[in-house]
Amino acid sequence: xxxxxxxxxxxxxxxxxxxxxxxxxxxxxxxxxxxxxxxxxxxxxxxxxxxxxxxxxxxxxxxxxxxxxxxxxxxxxxxxxxxxxxxxxxxxxxxxxxxxxxxxxxxxxxxxxxxxxxxxxxxxxxxxxxxxxxxxxxxxxxxxxxxxxxxxxxxxxxxxxxxxxxxxxxxxxxxxxxxxxxxxxxxxxxxxxxxxxxxxxxxxxxxxxxxxxxxxxxxxxxxxxxxxxxxxxxxxxxxxxxxxxxxxxxxxxxxxxxxxxxxxxxxxxxxxxxxxxxxxxxxxxxxxxxxxxxxxxxxxxxxxxxxxxxxxxxxxxxxxxxxxxxxxxxxxxxxxxxxxxxxxxxxxxxxxxxxxxxxxxxxxxxxxxxxxxxxxxxxxxxxxxxxxxxxxxxxxxxxxxxxxxxxxxxxxxxxxxx
Amino acid sequence: xxxxxxxxxxxxxxxxxxxxxxxxxxxxxxxxxxxxxxxxxxxxxxxxxxxxxxxxxxxxxxxxxxxxxxxxxxxxxxxxxxxxxxxxxxxxxxxxxxxxxxxxxxxxxxxxxxxxxxxxxxxxxxxxxxxxxxxxxxxxxxxxxxxxxxxxxxxxxxxxxxxxxxxxxxxxxxxxxxxxxxxxxxxxxxxxxxxxxxxxxxxxxxxxxxxxxxxxxxxxxxxxxxxxxxxxxxxxxxxxxxxxxxxxxxxxxxxxxxxxxxxxxxxxxxxxxxxxxxxxxxxxxxxxxxxxxxxxxxxxxxxxxxxxxxxxxxxxxxxxxxxxxxxxxxxxxxxxxxxxxxxxxxxxxxxxxxxxxxxxxxxxxxxxxxxxxxxxxxxxxxxxxxxxxxxxxxxxxxxxxxxxxxxxxxxxxxxxxx
Numbered sequence: 001x002x003x004x005x006x007x008x009x010x011x012x013x014x015x016x017x018x019x020x021x022x023x024x025x026x027x028x029x030x031x032x033x034x035x036x037x038x039x040x041x042x043x044x045x046x047x048x049x050x051x052x053x054x055x056x057x058x059x060x061x062x063x064x065x066x067x068x069x070x071x072x073x074x075x076x077x078x079x080x081x082x083x084x085x086x087x088x089x090x091x092x093x094x095x096x097x098x099x100x101x102x103x104x105x106x107x108x109x110x111x112x113x114x115x116x117x118x119x120x121x122x123x124x125x126x127x128x129x130x131x132x133x134x135x136x137x138x139x140x141x142x143x144x145x146x147x148x149x150x151x152x153x154x155x156x157x158x159x160x161x162x163x164x165x166x167x168x169x170x171x172x173x174x175x176x177x178x179x180x181x182x183x184x185x186x187x188x189x190x191x192x193x194x195x196x197x198x199x200x201x202x203x204x205x206x207x208x209x210x211x212x213x214x215x216x217x218x219x220x221x222x223x224x225x226x227x228x229x230x231x232x233x234x235x236x237x238x239x240x241x242x243x244x245x246x247x248x249x250x251x252x253x254x255x256x257x258x259x260x261x262x263x264x265x266x267x268x269x270x271x272x273x274x275x276x277x278x279x280x281x282x283x284x285x286x287x288x289x290x291x292x293x294x295x296x297x298x299x300x301x302x303x304x305x306x307x308x309x310x311x312x313x314x315x316x317x318x319x320x321x322x323x324x325x326x327x328x329x330x331x332x333x334x335x336x337x338x339x340x341x342x343x344x345x346x347x348x349x350x351x352x353x354x355x356x357x358x359x360x361x362x363x364x365x366x367x368x369x370x371x372x373x374x375x376x377x378x379x380x381x382x383x384x385x386x387x388x389x390x391x392x393x394x395x396x397x398x399x400x401x402x403x404x405x406x407x408x409x410x411x412x413x414x415x416x417x418x
Numbered sequence: 419x420x421x422x423x424x425x426x427x428x429x430x431x432x433x434x435x436x437x438x439x440x441x442x443x444x445x446x447x448x449x450x451x452x453x454x455x456x457x458x459x460x461x462x463x464x465x466x467x468x469x470x471x472x473x474x475x476x477x478x479x480x481x482x483x484x485x486x487x488x489x490x491x492x493x494x495x496x497x498x499x500x501x502x503x504x505x506x507x508x509x510x511x512x513x514x515x516x517x518x519x520x521x522x523x524x525x526x527x528x529x530x531x532x533x534x535x536x537x538x539x540x541x542x543x544x545x546x547x548x549x550x551x552x553x554x555x556x557x558x559x560x561x562x563x564x565x566x567x568x569x570x571x572x573x574x575x576x577x578x579x580x581x582x583x584x585x586x587x588x589x590x591x592x593x594x595x596x597x598x599x600x601x602x603x604x605x606x607x608x609x610x611x612x613x614x615x616x617x618x619x620x621x622x623x624x625x626x627x628x629x630x631x632x633x634x635x636x637x638x639x640x641x642x643x644x645x646x647x648x649x650x651x652x653x654x655x656x657x658x659x660x661x662x663x664x665x666x667x668x669x670x671x672x673x674x675x676x677x678x679x680x681x682x683x684x685x686x687x688x689x690x691x692x693x694x695x696x697x698x699x700x701x702x703x704x705x706x707x708x709x710x711x712x713x714x715x716x717x718x719x720x721x722x723x724x725x726x727x728x729x730x731x732x733x734x735x736x737x738x739x740x741x742x743x744x745x746x747x748x749x750x751x752x753x754x755x756x757x758x759x760x761x762x763x764x765x766x767x768x769x770x771x772x773x774x775x776x777x778x779x780x781x782x783x784x785x786x787x788x789x790x791x792x793x794x795x796x797x798x799x800x801x802x803x804x805x806x807x808x809x810x811x812x813x814x815x816x817x818x819x820x821x822x823x824x825x826x827x828x829x830x831x832x833x834x835x836x
Binding site: 194277281 | 664
């Protein structure tokens with residue numbers, strides 16, 4: 001193994017606070033948990049080893065700065081260390097390892113950057129604990145809703161506020177982690193793909209053009225619960241029978257959208273709750289959670305519009321009332337075109353097969369992109385498996401990521417834009 | 419109000435241990451709960467008031483005997499006092515009130531019976547707590563599975579054994595409540611209909627010919643959970659999309675069966691559990707609970723057979739694996755033809771409009787019918803609502819029930835069959 005591979009292996013284990021990446025139950029480092037804190041402490045140690053200036057900001061993000069001139073512009077790179085419940089050890093960790101690896105490579109090559117480079121380890125990217133994602137990067141761009149966050153609780157009824165305070169964050173001042181425009185010149189995240197597109201096309205690097213953020217809906221069908229033995233078929237207002245054709249409609253229409261458009265489109269009935277969900281009672285109420293994604297916002301909106309018409313039809317034909325709530329409606333994020341081109345040129349220079357693609361999942365970079373020119377690099381996930389103990393990305397793929405990131409940065413920091 | 423109506427009103431309140439039948443959250447008297455015990459104690463008091471010999475048997479059933487001759491045959495009448503969670507105050511209680519009311523009427527009329535009459539208040543008829551129904555009547559007919567019952571737990575992880583022991587029942591000997599054949603000559607239950615058939619046809623009494631016991635199935639579809647944003651539509655093994663057409667199939671085919679047969683047929687997908695049921699994950703596993711009922715067992719079996727073929731087709735077309743477990747498969751119960759005729763003659767004599775019908779719900783009488791000639795009388799449920807705080811049957815309907823039961827018994831006990 002090369003020196004870089006050995007170093008990456010060590011860093012992966014260190015950041016995961018483990019002796020082995022193979023864990024039957026994967027890794028669980030929820031937002032603002034002690035486990036996340038331990039991983040962040042490891043990050044600070046690694047940053048110190050690389051002679052970076054490391055500190056924690058007001059919301060709990062870790063910063064590791066290679067400062068060459070306090071007046072020079074700063075290029076940000078980074079990702080996150082938290083995970084879902086029983087998630088994988090690569091997810092955001094691979095991005096942090098590659099970011100630190102790139103710094104190490106630049107130093108090894110004795111590059112003298114004309115810009116500062118800041119490695120950011122965002123706190124609490126995953127929505128697994130509170131249903132709120134990317135808390136660290138949202139705070140940096142000023143997208144904080146304290147009133148709302150104060151009320152949101154986890155499965156143990158702990159609010160975000162309580163979790164932050166237990167973590168040592170001051171609830172009154174955490175939003176001071178906000179960064180002014182001049183803080184960054186640009187921001188680059190590297191992350192595992194969490195899909196199969198690179199693997200299927202045998203590419204080593206994905207250059208992300210857009211992030212297809214979701215529209216999330218709750219569709220509630222209200223019928224009438226009644227005894228499943230004594231209520232004749234023609235006397236029923238079965239909410240499940242009425243609403244179930246929507247599952248087929250969504251799947252078929254989503255497939256159709258992919259045939260009609262160049263933009264990838266996915267739509268999923270991902271949650272179902274039936275009430276009272278008892279063996280001898282006809283479903284009186286059914287709730288569907290629906291997740292709709294595309295980088296083409298018009299496509300998403302049109303889909304929701306047509307879905308509403310379809311639900312109207314169901315309502316007319318079935319005596320069942322249908323309510324549609326919009327839980328999330330985020331505009332898609334398009335990443336910086338120039339950075340995409342520079343990343344593509346980097347791959348060509350290094351002769352690394354790459355793919356211009358979109359991301360179906362959200363990442364911290366989607367917040368950063370709202371304020372600064374931003375880019376997202378994917379490395380492959382084996383079998384597309386993610387958020388799962390079987391999540392895996394070979395070290396050699398991380399090494400490729402480090403090479404792309406290093407060469408890109410080398411080019412970026414060569415000239416000062418001052 | 420007549421004297422009988424006033425008495426019935428008082429008895430309903432007494433058995434429900436309440437001052438008012440209108441309760442926002444209905445009545446909750448689960449199997450072997452303290453609430454069930456309190457209702458049983460009220461029953462014993464009422465039995466004593468009527469000069470009946472009252473006792474509790476080994477499993478907790480209450481008996482109230484009008485013994486005229488220990489060697490004479492005994493006619494059993496009765497129902498149960500337990501309820502579902504937030505159920506109604508009529509359910510089995512109406513039957514107990516009418517049974518006691520009939521004894522009171524016979525005594526008021528100074529009838530000298532030539533047979534004994536036993537009012538039975540069965541313990542733990544509802545399956546709401548343990549998923550096991552009619553524990554009292556099952557024990558009387560010897561249909562006890564101690565090994566199985568010992569392992570079954572309620573929502574608080576209390577086993578049937580623990581619940582029985584807390585109630586004061588001896589687990590080692592409770593099956594001694596078993597009754598020999600000579601214990602009864604016949605058994606009659608009166609119960610509220612829990613449906614709309616009587617109301618729709620403006621009948622006051624239902625004479626039940628058969629009880630359509632359920633076949634209950636668990637259908638499990640196994641696909642593959644994956645990220646709902648990064649997994650393209652054509653890469654999915656969505657268990658919900660694959661299995662959901664079964665909901666429509668079951669509803670449509672059940673309706674068809676009613677058109678093709680004289681026997682009523684109902685089939686319901688009543689429970690749905692999706693795994694992991696998370697907004698950003700494609701359903702990897704889906705479980706349906708299916709409840710199928712008819713008095714025509716062949717119709718049920720044929721339905722299940724065709725449903726299996728349909729699932730096979732789904733499996734072939736979808737890459738999703740489908741498993742079918744039979745949870746319950748009970749033979750339908752046909753009630754005694756002669757008793758039906760006698761009840762019909764009684765209604766005709768009293769000029770009470772009646773309906774020969776089937777029961778979609780199970781009752782204690784379905785166990786008793788396996789050992790003794792048995793009959794089931796229904797009185798209407800307003801709007802067919804049952805197992806619900808809005809469950810309601812007017813006192814005048816109970817009064818009609820008492821008259822039918824009294825006249826039937828009067829005729830039965832007139833001559834000794836010894």
